[in-house]
Amino acid sequence: MRQLRWRFAAALALLCSAAPVHPATEVDVDTAKRLALVLVSKGQPNAALFLLAPLAERFPDDPEVLIARSRAHRALGAHDTAIQLARHAFAQAENQSHKHLAARVLAEALASNGQHTRAQIWLRRAGQTAPTEAARTSVQRDYAYVRSRNPWAFSFRGAITPTDNANDAPTSDEIIIGGLVFRDPSAQPIAGIEYHFGGTATYRFAATETTQTELRFSYDGRRTDLEDSATDIDPSIRNSDFSSDRIAFEWAGRFRRPDQPGVYDAALATFFDWNGGDRSQDGLRAIGGYTFPVGERSQLRVGLEVEDLDRRDREVRSSTTKRAALDWSHRTEGANLIQLHFSYADTSSDSAAVAHESVRFRANYYFAKPVMNAQIGLGLDLRASMFDRPLYGPDPREDDALGLSATATFSELDVYGFAPVLELRRDRVFSNVSGFDTETVQLSVSFRSTY
Secondary structure: OHHHHHHHHHHHHHHOOOOOOOOOOOOOHHHHHHHHHHHHHOOOHHHHHHHHHHHHHHOOOOHHHHHHHHHHHHHOOOHHHHHHHHHHHHHHOOOHHHHHHHHHHHHHHHHHOOOHHHHHHHHHHHHHOOOOHHHHHHHHHHHHHHHHHOOEEEEEEEEEEEEOOOOOOEOOOEEEEOOEEEEOOOOOOOOEEEEEEEEEEEEEOOOOOOEEEEEEEEEEEEEEEEOOOHHHHOOOOOHHHHOEEEEEEEEEEEEOOOOOOOEEEEEEEEEEEEEOOEEEEEEEEEEEEEEEEOOOOEEEEEEEEEEEEEEOOOHHHOEEEEEEEEEEEEEOOOOOEEEEEEEEEEEEEOOOOOOEEEEEEEEEEEOOOOEOOEEEEEEEEEEEEEEOOOOOOOOOOEEEEEEEEEEEEOHHHOEOOEEEEEEEEEEEEEEOOHHHOEEEEEEEEEEEEOO
């Protein structure tokens, strides 16, 4: 303790250099720890390490001592040492408060060392162990700051979706072609569970005052587990028949002109699809749009899109789609969010089963205030498709689709910043061709990042 007394006096002299040095004052360990942190915050990390040296010898596994030493070494630019000390502090921490502080200090050291992605992971751990709501909010601010300086961004997707029509069967097993009625016993809805998973890696180039561009690589997959009775309906059916995979590469950019209030956006993507394990098609998509404010709380986007699909399984079904879209969003005085979408698309193809025109209207409403501890969103989706040429009878095929959805996000149940999301969706397609008249109900469970 004697050594700690004179080191404490020396630290006080450094902290208050204008005052005369008084005789050594006996101080307890907790006070020495607090003083070390004060010295770091005052820009005197060397004095903090001088004071902490005897504590480090006596208490090498004390989380608070390790945290204070980590902060001091980070202030001196010794990032590797700071990272090592903070990691050791987290391993030795025995309560939530110490784990939270250690994770946060480790994230700070990683960020200072240019390891932004790892820093974001440790900030999520800090958020998970935050002792108070204020500490959690502070972590979210730090996370946003680190993310804004990280050229790399990673996102992951996953959902488990029970469905009553995994095989997309029609509402009736009667198929009418040219006025003749055929019955297909295998054309019956089969219940099952769909597993959706995927992720995106994004690299953002350095932004300027007028330009922000990025490259994205993404993968999305689906696997299906049909109920046991599926083989009774169709003995040849297999779970693998309904698997799908997509790999995509995309360049995207946002641009603005100083003399205009809006923002231009553009994207160019290529993607490759597999269905049932076989290569099905390659695609190329180009998108352009302009978003501008409309009033104080609204904005409107005008967009154009061209998509070219090269079918590997059935060449005749290759197609080109041109689409025009309007998107309007509005934030109410109560902070509720309204989103409206309208689009028109024309798909050209040598196949009468593919060539068609379509219009779509989609509306979403998200409540700002939780309802029974859940963030609620409601959705309406209307689509109409008119095919160019007759194929299944004297008249061209016409489909009218109605989709209804409700989502509930339980932010208070989040784990490491990911909250569970429940979505109930019903889709009904009314078609003048019986084989395409379908009805599906799905309940999806997924997770969404809360920050």
